[in-house]
């Protein structure tokens with residue numbers, strides 16, 4: 001069933017003063033993209049960025065809608081995958097935008113998953129000192145998380161997303177029908193970020209996911225839409241309260257300090273997808289909380305059981321048959337953006353739905369948690 005068979009698209013608003021924008025969620029929205037973008041265009045011109053996987057699936061519908069709305073457009077296709085979030089691809093993308101003679105009024109459109117949204121948003125934020133962009137996320141992960149909130153960036157050899165900007169989109173257009181072509185592994189990776197919102201401050205949502213998660217993953221369109229709307233609303237609330245991560249926004253990073261360390265060790269390839277790393281990372285954060293006497297062990301087991309039940313990883317992968325090195329993983333955490341005065345701020349939890357920030361993690365307990373997860377791999 002297409003999501004279009006449900007109610008018409010629903011719209012949320014991210015209130016950020018003159019940087020406010022709508023998030024439209026519904027089935028069939030790609031076909032309406034041109035008309036929906038029209039009110040936020042400064043000129044009838046767009047530059048669409050996508051990747052080699054998404055282009056054959058969805059680019060035609062988007063460009064047809066731009067044609068129908070009389071919006072002239074260029075397109076640029078990047079390779080698919082996390083490795084695309086690099087200085088080299090940023091340079092080639094900016095070069096293509098300049099070669100196409102993009103102007104300050106040209107709308108940059110990111111059509112794809114988190115990688116495309118992050119690098120395209122970054123390019124838009126520096127092109128001609130900043131131009132507008134629209135997020136058209138096509139993966140569950142980008143629909144529930146990365147397309148909202150204005151974090152853009154690329155990875156460097158020092159770590160994940162270490163170079164980037166805050167640059168809010170002018171519109172987020174979520175066509176839930178794009179999930180029908182998403183490989184199950186990608187869908188699951190995005191589902192990890194959905195679970196994250198339950199863990200942060202919504203135990204009722206987590207309980208609903210325990211009931212509904214499997215059906216959602218198997219294709220229940222109403223459940224998918226509800227999960228996307230709930231996640232985007234939760235993210236919008238946090239971003240409105242703390243746009244540039246001076247405090248509470250760091251809660252959205254639950255699982256990411258561990259997750260980014262795992263991704264760095266895996267080399268940003270197909271070995272471990274971002275959402276998979278976040279799944280393992282969230283469990284590590286809960287285990288650390290429990291070992292510090294801050295969270296009930298029963299909640300750690302509840303989280304482990306749910307992640308395993310839907311098919312997400314609960315231990316780090318092996319690399320070419322070998323276990324990762326716990327000390328190297330801990331050393332990656334020193335590059336976390338939440339480091340202040342040389343100390344990492346961790347997102348821990350007093351239990352499901354009760355995340356908080358903690359600056360006082362005992363290094364020996366942390367090392368023990370990482371070592372035990374690695375040993376279980």
Ligand SMILES: O=C(O)C(=O)C[C@@H](O)[C@H](O)[C@H](O)COP(=O)(O)O
Nearest residue numbers: 145149151160161249252253256337
């Ligand atoms: O939007 C945020 O803030 C988040 O932390 C959401 C994360 O899920 C997302 O992966 C984000 O890109 C990570 O940000 P980073 O600052 O840790 O690179």
